[in-house]
Amino acid sequence: MVVGTSAVKARRRHRLPCDPFFQAPGWTGGKNAGDKPLMPHRLPASSRRAILSATIASLLLTACGGGSPGAGPSPAPTPTPTPTPTSSQCTLRDRQLWAEAQIREWYLFPETLPASINPAQYATLDDFIDALTATARAQNKDRFFTFATSIAEEDAFITQGETAAFGVQLRYDSANRELTVLDAYEFAPALTAGIDRGARITAIGPSEQQLTPVADLFASGGSLAVADAFGPSAAGVTRAIRFAPVGQSERTVTITKAVFNIPPVSPRFGVSFRADTSGTVGYVNLRTFISSARAPLREAFDRFRSAAVDRVIIDFRYNGGGLVTVAEEMGDLMGRNRLPSDVFSFTRFRASKSAENETRLFRPLSQSIAPTGLAFITTEDSASASELVINSMLPYTQGNIHLVGSNTSGKPVGQIAIDRPACDDRLRIVAFATDNANRQGDYFNGLAPDFAARGGRTCAAQDIPSLQMGEPGESMTMRAMDALRPGGSCQSFVAAADQRIQSTTVVERTRPALLRARRPSAAQHEIPGLF
Secondary structure, three states: OEOOOOOOEOOEOOOEOOEOOOOOOOOOOOOOOOOOOOOOOOOOHHHHHHOOEOOOOOOOOOOOOOOOOOOOOOOOOOOOOOOOOOOOOOOHHHHHHHHHHHHHHHOOOHHHOOOOOOHHHOOOHHHHHHHHOHHHHHOOOOOOOOEEEEHHHHHHHHHHOEEEEOOEEEEEEOOOOEEEEEEEOOOOHHHHOOOOOOOEEEEEEOOHHHOEEHHHHHHHHHHHHHHHHOOOOOOOOEEEEEEEOOOOOOEEEEEEOEEEEOOOOOOOOOEEEEEEOOEEEEEEEOOOEOHHHHHHHHHHHHHHHHOOOOEEEEEOOOOOOEEHHHHHHHHHOOOOOOOOOOEEEEEEEOHHHHHHOEEEEOOOOOOOOOOOEEEEEEOOOOOOHHHHHHHHHHHHOOOOEEEEEOOOOOOOEEEEEEEEHHHOEEEEEEEEEEEOOOOOOOOOOOOHHHHOOOOOEEEEOOOOOOOOOOOOOOHHHHHHHHHHOOOOOOOOOOOOOOOOOOOOOOOOOOOOEEOOOOOOOHHHHHOOOEO
């Protein structure tokens, strides 16, 4: 999870429209950002809450609407120009020392940091940060969750879902040397060219005359070679792609990466209703916890409330997280019958930063429902804010709350954001952990191992992309319907010891996994598999 950060201006924090994102206390923005701390001070509770972030990417809010089912594409905001780094502030050594100072002040696991480290031994800022957090990573606490990214890129993504890509989410199978489309985003080049969920990509190249079979790419360099074949995350990059749609023969198209906004709730399949012998079940699929998810989520739950739906399937299968504040609002939308004193989550920082600890209570909205049954569709790519929502609902839906699919990622911690605008550097630091109302957290091995003991149930289901997510016959949706049916049964799953993903690092998997870029863009940090 991540807490948001504001677009900080000249030595002052400011609240963006609709969503309170801030820098970490004690640091300024503007021309001399990060040069020296402000006088220590205590932020109000609303500001401290905005500092939280768990697999939720830091999201800035420029608008409150958009993304509702049936809506067309909203215009992409004008990108914020990346500042030209200055030699005095943005040398590699200067950036490394700045990052180290912030990590040593805020890191949730200070005891794991090396007593000393020589920046000169590391050729990039990323490598240096990885070295600082290596011990926590070895302990399964920070699997590359602490990283540096671009302020301009992340702001564009977290406010509107803006990214430059072909617009597909990809899964690779190195054993069978296959590449499959799991999701295709509306208003993006790939879907316009006919590439949709279930399609198998068989060759990639700079032109139709220079196609390289995907099987050959796997043979030459594994999944990294496949990811590299798609080119950088920049508008204007053109590739020829040969693919086979479900049940159809191969075809080849030439498409160009473009800037577009990813709808957090799909206007095609994001919200629907399913009937069984016991009544109606609501279904909502959330791709990512960004600011523009608020309006479509409220609209979805308003539809559920109007239809008197109290059993809901929430599809988080590829949701890597996002803003904590959006996760909290999603909890509110399931809190119609919650008392003013009911706790959604506890947030705790390291001992030296305990003044930032917070208790977040439910705040029911006019669209809120009172669920009697919840089925969360999850995979090992369901992380951070997704896990926060599930864990926070556990104490209130015991006996009828289900994990359907497979174990989750295991990220009970979140990041704060500290900006250095002069260098376009945003440092995401794991700085806090979250617990539910029963003080249950620390699910570094995913939610599944303790889910039954905490009042839930796991139901094994395989993700088969031959049908669209949410369709009646789609394997995971069908199993979720079975789980919510009174008296329904399912085969439980036990979390595998090797199910932990490595976040944004690239490791060759022995089973199908989301394709990961060598060095992910801001959007790819939050939506692994995005190309």
